Amino acid sequence: MAADTPYVPPVSDYAFLYGEAFGLDLVARSSGGEITAEDAAEIVAGAGEFAASVLAPLEAVGDQVGAQLVDGTVRLPEGFAEAYLALVESGWITAEAPASAGGDGLPESVRAGLGEIWNASNAAFALCWLLTAGQIHALDAVASPEMREKFLTKLVSGEWTGTMNLTEPDAGTDLGAIRTMATPNDDGSWAISGQKIFITWGDHDIAENILHLVLARTPGAPEGAKGLSLFVVPRNHVADDGTVGERNGVTTVALEHKLGIHASPTCVLAYEGATGYLAGELHGGLAGMFVMMNSARAGMGFQATGISDRAYQQALAYAESRLQGPVIGRPAGTPIAQHPDVQRMLLSMSSRIFAMRALGVFTGDLFDRAETDGTGALAEFFVPILKGWATEDALLVTSDAIQVHGGMGFIEETGVAQHYRDARIMPIYEGTTAIQSNDLVGRKVIRDQGATAETLFVQIDETIAHLRALSHDVAQRTADRLERAVAASRRATADLIGFAGSPRDAYAVSVPYLMLLGTLAGGWMHGFAVVATLGSADADAARLTSADFYGAHHLPRVHALAETVAAGEIA
């Protein structure tokens, strides 16, 4: 049964990305030699082994049984609590936490690999500590020493989990409309009252306590988003000595029935005078929340890669084992994987996945070198692109995975439809694709008049020059295609900046522009792969095929999107 396809962590791809793809050992560079590409690949392999053996087997039951609200408490299916405990004990959560917060501080480039693996093996489950990781970053940025000791340490150890509480029934994208109130208590704490919705892992029974990071308004605060403050609200009270006590004033009033990620409890939480603790400055809530949000957004790129790869692996296993009809130009007994159109779909998927995966590592490395090499602006530039483009393309990859299965793909027991359902939330949560594209266009392109975008294009020009120097068909074709794609992207960027005075024009094509840049960046990643592969003695020819395919099937989309961007608003 295809649903039993074991999960195989993409270790060789990560070894290539860490050590070869970008022409050097990028992990050693950013860690000052403390960790090498070889170490990093081993770390990824270790996580992969854990994920494949502990997390992946829970994926189907997580989908079929899902989280359940029983007598006011959320219950996860059997096995989840044990798996979470095993995760904590194996130290992965601490490994990923920044050193400043008491973690091992693995580089972001390595976290990209881990993020993919957690999500590939069990995306619904992985959300639990993805949000914990986000809260770790937020508290590390804003928490007082007392708060660090009392709360942050428990998150870094993995003993407790974290949530992000922004959305309310009438405040989704528009945070300024938040109405949850925090009023001061006599002891310096705050009493939080209001309703929050869409709270991921807002309640569960797999860890001792949950820390809610809640955006709320205080009495007399300014209107809108500038009047919001951030509070840590533990689900259960925590005594000064750290012991966990009675329930705080927050209850799970409903659990959503969703299209996918059924094992990720999406809660409606009612706060009724719950005790909270101010995190960071009064009225400075957005800053802390954005630290958490940015962490989660990059995490979404890895989730997109992970869900895509899991779906791809299942489709590949099915296609390589299924015999159906004579395969043109191949001997009898050839499986459907070699039917020209099935081969097309498999290459379409795998070349997209490589592009996402590589951009995840590349962006992680830019963050790792932000302080030393000034790569922060480009890193921030890629966050909305990775989140927006990778999650949108993941919808297409998971759709192809169903299509490869034919009629079996539509049968739930096959298991591949789960990925299609799970994936659909990704372009929505942690800021929709439109929100990402507004961030990209408004803050990262128009604001600096395309300067950061141009630094990207110049770097792609350099890769093209490297490709030109190689006497190989694929290198030349890739150079040709990238050259035309960069030219179209420069035109599109100029067109977009030209709309600065008529913002409706800019924002009417901001998503096409984001998809254009994502598609271009994916082609660039393949360009790196071609250069590295042809420069290596034991070249893996499959990387050239993947790059050539991406160049012929996906990269041309840049031209269509550039034409769309040029049109501006049509209404």
Place this chain on the structure above:
Amino acid sequence: MAADTPYVPPVSDYAFLYGEAFGLDLVARSSGGEITAEDAAEIVAGAGEFAASVLAPLEAVGDQVGAQLVDGTVRLPEGFAEAYLALVESGWITAEAPASAGGDGLPESVRAGLGEIWNASNAAFALCWLLTAGQIHALDAVASPEMREKFLTKLVSGEWTGTMNLTEPDAGTDLGAIRTMATPNDDGSWAISGQKIFITWGDHDIAENILHLVLARTPGAPEGAKGLSLFVVPRNHVADDGTVGERNGVTTVALEHKLGIHASPTCVLAYEGATGYLAGELHGGLAGMFVMMNSARAGMGFQATGISDRAYQQALAYAESRLQGPVIGRPAGTPIAQHPDVQRMLLSMSSRIFAMRALGVFTGDLFDRAETDGTGALAEFFVPILKGWATEDALLVTSDAIQVHGGMGFIEETGVAQHYRDARIMPIYEGTTAIQSNDLVGRKVIRDQGATAETLFVQIDETIAHLRALSHDVAQRTADRLERAVAASRRATADLIGFAGSPRDAYAVSVPYLMLLGTLAGGWMHGFAVVATLGSADADAARLTSADFYGAHHLPRVHALAETVAAGEIA
């Protein structure tokens, strides 16, 4: 609640398509004046009223409860049997059946409108009589006078329903692998034994009897598809006087648990010496089955339009009622429908839907005029395009409908996720998109060396000339875009024909080529709409916006796809 969005049949679009879009009353032309565009629009309106009031209210319960297998019998949710009876009594099934089979013989162009409406209101339910209609066409083509009297009349009246039995566990796309056996009985009937899977509406409790049209092999028949014959196998025996008796030897051994269309029972049927009746020639089974299949394939185009429009209507209703955040360039209190990116998604959906809808009517008209005007070849050319392209694009439309809802779209109670799940089967059943593209490329482009394709391009050239003659920005832009798209399509067609000697190259890009022609045809349909709209005194400006949007956002895909087609196989 958005799930309560009432279904509004697109009557004005059909009135425009029947009477104005193509520069004349095409219903009157094909019916020799017997029916006018006005009549046809009234027929569509009548069906729409019935569908909106009787079928649409059952959609949610059909999804949530679905078909159930209880003690060997398939049960539909409450209300389905009554609704089906109402459908039969209102005469719609008979209205759509060809006059030669005893029906009212509505033109295919009008059936396109009805097909959309049945599927929009309740796609899972509509499959029931879509397959009945297919069997009506097949039996009308091949059945003996006795069989017509005994079986066909019951289908045309709607009293009994029909199914199509091709697929077996090891024979999906490859019909030659079918192993179900038919051995002759003494009385001239046949004993059918074997297992068939994925049988849509293979059992149910909403009508008195079911006629299975079964492909099976007879003793001593040639190997492969040429040894298949077609049999009518009633679920319950039928006496010579037409009375329905005991169960025949066919049982429902399982019901599939599917991603979508839960109210459409997908059965595993076991035939154990079931009595069947040869339909048509011995060993000539494929011919009859292909009549049924072709009818079903065109029907899929209408299903794609219907599901897409229902999802769009729900997204539009949500977007027009939801307030969230300030809308750029619009006064406070403007709903999200006018956020630039939501507006983009809504136009993306509606412009695609118009393109599908129009091509459905246009193709229906080509069939209607096949005998008188020799339009049969182009009609057949459009069948795989309509089936392949419209069903693939419907995935994007239903995905956009979720995205417009933001987080609410992922909640099942909202109801919009159902369309996304339901739609996913369309590019698979009745021949996958790859099968459609192989039909298009092999039988309809390479075989005649692009002659039929060129007749299409020449007709688009004419539309471009009409657009050029109009002094309006949108007309000129549409002409420019179509001109470039036709040029790219001619090149792609030549590239494809150039691959005739290396079929793997041709079939590796057959789906991109199909999508290219579908996208082009959609642009052409909008071209007609622009000409008709600008030539009309009471022009609907929204049609110009829709065409302009399609030209800027969807039509440019032709250029990307042409580049893909030129590349041939990459492996």
